[in-house]
Amino acid sequence: MKYNPKFCDAVAADPGLNAVHPGAPASLCQGWLEIMVTLEEKLCAITGMSAATLQPAAGAAGELTGLLLMRAFHEANGEDRRRVLIPDSAHGTNPASVTLGGYEVTTVPSNDRGLVDLEALKSALGPDVAGIMLTNPNTVGLFEEEITEIAQAVHDVGGLLYYDGANLNAILGAVRPGDMGFDIVHMNLHKTFATPHGGGGPGAGPVAVASHLVEFLPGPQAHRVEDGTFDWVAPPRSIGRVHGWQGNALVLARALAYIDVHGSDGLTRVARHAVLNANWLRHRLRDILPAAYDRVCMHECTLTATKLKQAYGVRGLDVAKALLEEGFHSPTVYFPLIVEEALMFEPTETESVQTLEALAQAVERIAQRAADDPVSLHRAPQSTPVSRVDEARAARQLIATADAAR
Numbered sequence: 001m002k003y004n005p006k007f008c009d010a011v012a013a014d015p016g017l018n019a020v021h022p023g024a025p026a027s028l029c030q031g032w033l034e035i036m037v038t039l040e041e042k043l044c045a046i047t048g049m050s051a052a053t054l055q056p057a058a059g060a061a062g063e064l065t066g067l068l069l070m071r072a073f074h075e076a077n078g079e080d081r082r083r084v085l086i087p088d089s090a091h092g093t094n095p096a097s098v099t100l101g102g103y104e105v106t107t108v109p110s111n112d113r114g115l116v117d118l119e120a121l122k123s124a125l126g127p128d129v130a131g132i133m134l135t136n137p138n139t140v141g142l143f144e145e146e147i148t149e150i151a152q153a154v155h156d157v158g159g160l161l162y163y164d165g166a167n168l169n170a171i172l173g174a175v176r177p178g179d180m181g182f183d184i185v186h187m188n189l190h191k192t193f194a195t196p197h198g199g200g201g202p203g204a205g206p207v208a209v210a211s212h213l214v215e216f217l218p219g220p221q222a223h224r225v226e227d228g229t230f231d232w233v234a235p236p237r238s239i240g241r242v243h244g245w246q247g248n249a250l251v252l253a254r255a256l257a258y259i260d261v262h263g264s265d266g267l268t269r270v271a272r273h274a275v276l277n278a279n280w281l282r283h284r285l286r287d288i289l290p291a292a293y294d295r296v297c298m299h300e301c302t303l304t305a306t307k308l309k310q311a312y313g314v315r316g317l318d319v320a321k322a323l324l325e326e327g328f329h330s331p332t333v334y335f336p337l338i339v340e341e342a343l344m345f346e347p348t349e350t351e352s353v354q355t356l357e358a359l360a361q362a363v364e365r366i367a368q369r370a371a372d373d374p375v376s377l378h379r380a381p382q383s384t385p386v387s388r389v390d391e392a393r394a395a396r397q398l399i400a401t402a403d404a405a406r
């Protein structure tokens, strides 16, 4: 999780923004409409797209919106397409959104380099394919080097390319999904642009689209009128609303503040430092936690705890829990599913080399503990307010009411 500038919170705390009722008429909230139009333009410039909706309240909501846009596009062309391709490394929300959007999932395997297997992808394509959902860099932290061939193959059968841009930290100012051939992009503003990810707070998952999809965007959209004022408009063949109002507006204001305070050079630096930090960590930890695919990664590195498991029976989960005792935010564990004993570290651009070195030393101490006293690691964490919890109990014995929980 990156450090988010307090400045952005100060902007969101401004009563001029947060005391405005979301149902206020356009004439009384011109400033808010300008923020929305400006943010939309900047997100389009960053992603290489033509227009965007700011309504979706999170990444998964953006995914569903994107799939509804995909459906509207094909239906407008008189086509009833059934399948959406997803790589086996994809985030779990992707297949869930595809199903919710009324499509069937076809899984595309990864090759031994951790990338989409192009031949397998081509053999899965057909006239019934509505599109493909891809994350690039993918969830293993690697850049899909054959993205232009993938885009060509999907477009050749009339499908659309959906970019899961839950995390833009690696590509800011470096490469744009639109230039890679994508037609639809969602962005988690609550990961890249100044709202913390995780912890259950509000998010924002704007969706940006290429020109052939603009007419289907959710409405109403904030829009710049010729006389310099702002108003709401409904795109001509809109899929309708995907949020009661205009999304989580204060997350949008924070994002615009973050983009403006960095400027384009600053955003490029964010990406470079995020990538540098992930590679520094991948290299520093390689003897204990080798990378699943050992080559230059992007903003995150997916490591594996298989060596510790084979030698001492200590698993990735044990390492993650012991890191809590060491005072560190744990990495994502057991994701992506294609990596055994996966530990996915995303240091982000805001960590210093001193913090990264301290983390590496904590991992070294944990490896020593694995050799000396592996059982203690199975019980970690012990020094936190909540110790080791049963990971599966909440799913098996769901308590869905406040009364029952007491």
Ligand SMILES: Cc1ncc(COP(=O)(O)O)c(C=O)c1O
Pocket: 058, 059, 060, 061, 091, 093, 094, 135, 139, 164, 166, 167, 188, 203, 205
């Ligand atoms: C790759 C990827 N896609 C989609 C999502 C879903 O985003 P959200 O949690 O905002 O719904 C995430 C969340 O972390 C993600 O990492």
